Ligand code: AP5
């Protein structure tokens with residue numbers, strides 16, 4: 291089983307690169323952000339709760355996200371593995387993921403840290419906001435998401451280093467070049 295955590299700041303390319311990895315390795319993809327946006331679109335109770343946090347660029351409470359993730363994971367049949375995109379985002383979530391996989395006799399294979407300079411993140415997200423209308427892609431909310439990333443999510447870099455699972459990826463440049471670096475990191479642990 292290949293269990294990959296794709297990690298990085300908002301706009302670092304987690305979703306874009308996940309699609310390519312799914313295609314190449316035939317594994318399942320869970321993007322917690324995409325699941326939450328789906329819930330919002332369908333007007334579910336979780337979606338209504340999520341909207342309040344997402345519009346403010348804040349993280350949802352860990353317990354809600356962990357329950358949602360466990361349900362999605364249990365829905366995968368005959369899976370070759372999973373790429374986790376946008377999860378974990380706190381140390382508590384990383385510990386929950388470790389426990390959840392251990393219960394299933396599995397573990398995280400590698401954590402890929404897409405490293406992109408902050409000006410580039412802002413440029414990408416502003417552009418996407420204009421093209422797609424994603425509600426949290428406006429300058430004010432992007433700034434809040436970056437603050438949350440630095441304070442609550444970036445500490446996971448050291449956490450995964452200590453687990454011996456960390457792989458640095460240069461997330462700036464051509465999509466193909468980035469994908470190649472990612473594939474090398476995956477093939478090294480396969
Ligand atoms: P989420 O949906 O996970 O958003 P995010 O982390 O802010 O990241 P994005 O999806 O915006 O960026 P990405 O890294 O996927 O980049 P992408 O490939 O799209 O989370 C949204 C919200 O949900 C959170 O703020 C929180 O409220 C909540 N949430 C989600 N997970 C949670 C959790 N675990 N716990 C608590 N709350 C949670 O690329 C971005 C753009 O750049 C695209 O337009 C793309 O085309 C472009 N691009 C990509 N690569 C390149 C490149 N190499 N060169 C130029 N452009 C590029």
Ligand code: MG
Pocket residue numbers: 304305306321323376
């Ligand atoms: Mg994404």
